[in-house]
Amino acid sequence: MIRVAAVGDLHAGVDSRGLLRPGFERVAERADLLLLAGDLTRCGDPDEARVLTEELSDVGLPRIAVLGNHDYEAGREDEVRRILEQAGIQVLEGESTVLDAGGVRVGIAGSKGFGGGFTGACATDFGEPEMKAFVRHTKKLASHLEEALRELDGVDVKIALMHYAPVEATLGSEPLEIYPFLGSYLLAEAVDHGGAHLAIHGHAHRGAEKGVTPGGVPVRNVAQPVIRHAYYVYSFNGKSALAATA
Amino acid sequence: MEETRVTVGGRVSTPERQRAVTLAAQELMPGKEIANETVVVAQDEPEPGGDERMA
DSSP states (O other): EEEEEEEBBBOOTTTTTTTTGGTTTTTTHSSSSSEEHHHHHHHSOOHHHHHHHTTTOOSSOEEEOOOOOOGGGTTOOOHHHHHHHTTTEEEOEEEEEEEEEEEEEEEEEEOOOOOOEEEEEEEEESSSSHHHHHHHHHHHHHHHHHHHHTTTTTTTTEEESSSSSSGGGGGTTTOOOGGGGBBBHHHHHHHHHHOOSSEEEEOOOOHHHHHHHOOOOOEEEHHHHHHHHSSSEEEOOHHHHHHHHH | OOOOEEEEEOOOOHHHHHHHHHHHHHHHHHSSSEEOOEOOOOOOOTTTOOOOOOO
């Protein structure tokens, strides 16, 4: 059995000191690892990242994160990443990691992801250079996510961690007009082709928690305004997870 | 034309704080319509045993 705690969109600010920590006091009793689905800071300020690391310093679990769009706002995302990693929070972007928890090997592949929209209403790689750059950025990140998932073949549980949404279902009551800025079907293709057992994302604050990819992979939007808790926990029987995809 | 509606956003931890945001905004901007779009986000830990079993 492996228990995965997950939350996104913590949006730590310099005034968050002391506010986030109480929500994670018992997480080590309830989970084996903690996933952070991006937007860890409000504006990507390194001081905000430092506050986040202080607030999560006593969690007592492996912590794995992707960055979100807010973490890029200040143009100091490399610094934010370095601060997180120096504090022991592993940050993934087109990368993967494997943890052993009670004999179950869980692999996490992560990417911020990006937008573009969903089947039937999506941006295409056509026209102005700016539009091509937009779509090609998503294609690149989705491709790297799929490669990172494939690198995990052989683990018991394979999780895709993103900030942007891979499916429409978890966008809930977000305005339709902004769907293309909330996620992309290309991320769902990466999740399906990469053989994930679960896809975790954030970003859509007015979204819904549960969805599924076209290939049948459960999708969970763990943006804190959606789950309305400090985190949620998803548990797997490792052998069952393998059997489910056999 | 004078703007009469002010929208306030963000996240608060309790409904009481959400109501306090409206009162504070009304005090700061008398005569304006305050649209309080803040979201109450409880940062409590989930109940023990509330895990979702995925497989």
